Amino acid sequence: MVIFNYYLQNFCDETGEFMRIYLSVTGVIVFIFLLAAFPLALDIASGNLSFHFDTAWKLVKDYFGGIISGDSFYYLEGKDRNQSFLKDVPGFFLTSFLYLITAAIISVCIGVLIAVWHSKSKQEWIKDIIGFLGMIPDFILVLILQLGVVFIYEATGERIARIATRGVGEHAILLPLITLSIVPAIYLIRTLGERTYDVLSEDYILTAKAKGLQKLYIFIQHVIRNVLPYLKADLHKVIAIMMSNIFIVEYLFNINGLSAFLFNVSYQFDLTVNILISLIVLYLLLYWGVRLFIACLERIFSHD
Amino acid sequence: MINWRLWIGIVLVSFLIFISLFGPQIAPYDKDYMEPSGYYYNSEDDFGMKAAPFPPSKDHLFGTDQWGYDILTLLLHGAKYTVFFGMLTAFIRIFIGGLLGMINGLRGKPKSHTGGFGLLGSIPAFLIIYFVMIGITVNSSLSVIELIIIQFILMTLIGVPGVYSAVYSKTLELRKNLYISASYSLGAGVFRIAKNHVMPHLKETLMVMFVKEIILVLSLLGQLGIFNIFLGGTILRLGGPEVYISMTSDWAGLIGQWRSFIYNYQWILFYPLLAFILVIFAFYMLSRGIELKKKSSFQKYPHI
Numbered sequence: 001m002v003i004f005n006y007y008l009q010n011f012c013d014e015t016g017e018f019m020r021i022y023l024s025v026t027g028v029i030v031f032i033f034l035l036a037a038f039p040l041a042l043d044i045a046s047g048n049l050s051f052h053f054d055t056a057w058k059l060v061k062d063y064f065g066g067i068i069s070g071d072s073f074y075y076l077e078g079k080d081r082n083q084s085f086l087k088d089v090p091g092f093f094l095t096s097f098l099y100l101i102t103a104a105i106i107s108v109c110i111g112v113l114i115a116v117w118h119s120k121s122k123q124e125w126i127k128d129i130i131g132f133l134g135m136i137p138d139f140i141l142v143l144i145l146q147l148g149v150v151f152i153y154e155a156t157g158e159r160i161a162r163i164a165t166r167g168v169g170e171h172a173i174l175l176p177l178i179t180l181s182i183v184p185a186i187y188l189i190r191t192l193g194e195r196t197y198d199v200l201s202e203d204y205i206l207t208a209k210a211k212g213l214q215k216l217y218i219f220i221q222h223v224i225r226n227v228l229p230y231l232k233a234d235l236h237k238v239i240a241i242m243m244s245n246i247f248i249v250e251y252l253f254n255i256n257g258l259s260a261f262l263f264n265v266s267y268q269f270d271l272t273v274n275i276l277i278s279l280i281v282l283y284l285l286l287y288w289g290v291r292l293f294i295a296c297l298e299r300i301f302s303h304d
Numbered sequence: 305m306i307n308w309r310l311w312i313g314i315v316l317v318s319f320l321i322f323i324s325l326f327g328p329q330i331a332p333y334d335k336d337y338m339e340p341s342g343y344y345y346n347s348e349d350d351f352g353m354k355a356a357p358f359p360p361s362k363d364h365l366f367g368t369d370q371w372g373y374d375i376l377t378l379l380l381h382g383a384k385y386t387v388f389f390g391m392l393t394a395f396i397r398i399f400i401g402g403l404l405g406m407i408n409g410l411r412g413k414p415k416s417h418t419g420g421f422g423l424l425g426s427i428p429a430f431l432i433i434y435f436v437m438i439g440i441t442v443n444s445s446l447s448v449i450e451l452i453i454i455q456f457i458l459m460t461l462i463g464v465p466g467v468y469s470a471v472y473s474k475t476l477e478l479r480k481n482l483y484i485s486a487s488y489s490l491g492a493g494v495f496r497i498a499k500n501h502v503m504p505h506l507k508e509t510l511m512v513m514f515v516k517e518i519i520l521v522l523s524l525l526g527q528l529g530i531f532n533i534f535l536g537g538t539i540l541r542l543g544g545p546e547v548y549i550s551m552t553s554d555w556a557g558l559i560g561q562w563r564s565f566i567y568n569y570q571w572i573l574f575y576p577l578l579a580f581i582l583v584i585f586a587f588y589m590l591s592r593g594i595e596l597k598k599k600s601s602f603q604k605y606p607h608i
Contacts, residue, residue: 024424027424028424028426028427031424031427032427035427035431035432035435035436036435038435038436038438038439039435039438039439040439042436042439042440043439043440044440044444044445044446049440049446049454124596128309128592131588131592132585132588135516135519135584135588136581136584137522137523137526137527137584138523138527139523139526139527139529139530139559139563140526140559140577140580140581140584143559143563143566143573143577144577146566147566147570147573147574147577150566150567150570151570163566163567236425237425239425239426240425240426240428243425243426243427243428244428244429244430244527247428247430247431247527248527248530251530251531252530252563263531267438272435276427279426279427280426280427282426283425283426284426
């Protein structure tokens with residue numbers, strides 16, 4: 001009976017988990033439909049703001065009707081070109097994904113390394129600088145980097161990085177990656193720094209030290225592996241920060257990613273819904289991609 | 305030791321508030337004054353044609369934009385929107401989120417609050433506001449004040465949950481203290497406990513959160529500005545290349561409307577950018593100052 005109860009409990013927990021994910025997915029989908037309908041359904045009639053539910057409902061109905069015929073997956077480019085969304089989206093998606101996953105891996109590496117090193121320095125001015133860098137919005141960072149590169153070019157004639165992607169061949173890579181990785185890296189440095197400080201004061205570190213183990217060995221074997229779980233717990237937040245940055249970065253650096261797709265093609269309800277749903281897929285892929293990377297790190301640092 | 309961060313913060317923030325209040329009076333030109341382009345003749349060797357944008361000079365400290373408007377004047381006129389909108393929105397966010405968080409934290413069952421599945425993180429906050437505002441903010445028939453109020457409501461709604469969950473978890477933490485249980489058993493109500501026992505501890509935290517929320521609100525404004533959603537409305541001029549102009553010339557909007565001045569006439573972008581960074585620096589210093597003040601007043605000292 002006890003065992004049965006245990007299983008029941010377990011079962012309920014798991015269905016609870018499942019239900020929660022299910023609910024959140026449907027919730028987000030409904031939210032996306034609502035959001036995409038806003039530009040058409042919200043209007044100002046004689047100075048009064050009104051939201052037309054019937055317009056929104058019709059858009060959603062048309063979308064679902066168009067899924068079977070495939071109309072929902074076509075969009076209008078320019079004046080008369082009818083393009084297939086499913087054929088075009090992989091390119092944009094891949095661009096965004098590659099930028100994001102590279103930046104995510106860079107920021108996780110930098111974040112963990114500096115957090116482990118930084119945690120011991122309790123100087124307030126270092127915290128000042130790191131905190132201020134973390135507070136500077138992404139668009140300011142982008143514009144300053146761009147202005148800086150132009151300034152250096154004008155002063156010395158040295159072209160150190162591309163300011164924006166031009167055409168098909170010339171991709172801006174360095175500056176977008178810097179901007180994309182700096183903000184999450186600083187977030188990780190701040191949160192993981194505190195965790196590392198806690199870990200460093202644990203008894204097993206003292207035991208390791210008493211055994212005469214080398215400092216580097218203790219860091220690799222005992223500190224990093226105990227910090228990684230916190231990294232996993234914070235990952236959703238980190239990815240959310242990056243998803244917000246990618247819009248600004250792609251837009252200002254003229255990168256042909258998913259968000260450029262959203263803003264450069266004129267507004268269409270079906271297209272907007274499709275892109276927003278791809279954003280969720282991007283988010284999930286990125287999340288599991290980084291989880292895979294952390295799993296690799298765990299293989300390196302926590303094998304016994 | 306003097307808390308110099310706090311003082312720098314207070315001085316800079318007072319300076320910003322002064323500018324916001326008296327900016328239009330001390331501005332060197334009228335808001336509508338355009339430096340005319342034309343010919344000039346000083347001497348036989350010194351003559352030619354002059355045309356906007358004029359670089360920074362004695363007449364125009366920060367230069368003029370591409371039509372000849374004085375940038376310093378625009379900044380002084382727009383300051384009040386940026387500063388006061390940021391402060392008010394942050395205050396209401398803290399007020400509503402803090403109140404709800406405190407009351408729910410004292411009332412609710414003290415169970416661990418697992419943050420839900422973070423799927424909504426795939427849709428950045430500014431995108432939500434963007435889709436709601438895009439249909440009504442460009443060449444709008446609503447007045448500036450109405451648009452500001454709509455944006456204020458949206459930004460408050462988006463920010464409250466974050467404040468709520470932070471205050472909620474802090475209150476749960478405080479609730480474990482014995483003096484609160486004692487107060488409970490003596491028959492104190494939720495409001496009394498919140499006012500007399502929780503608030504004194506949360507006061508500084510709430511103040512730091514308030515200042516940081518201001519920075520968050522301003523970053524959100526700036527991100528929207530990059531996508532041509534300006535506080536108080538966007539003027540779109542067609543005929544020729546599309547030109548987006550901020551109605552209120554608030555600082556985030558100015559950066560947004562001049563964001564492409566990277567390759568030449570950089571002063572047009574540089575000074576608004578500098579002004580915006582000054583705002584963030586001022587509030588950041590203030591928050592650091594309050595943080596350190598709290599740290600030193602709650603620090604434990606040895607008795608002998």
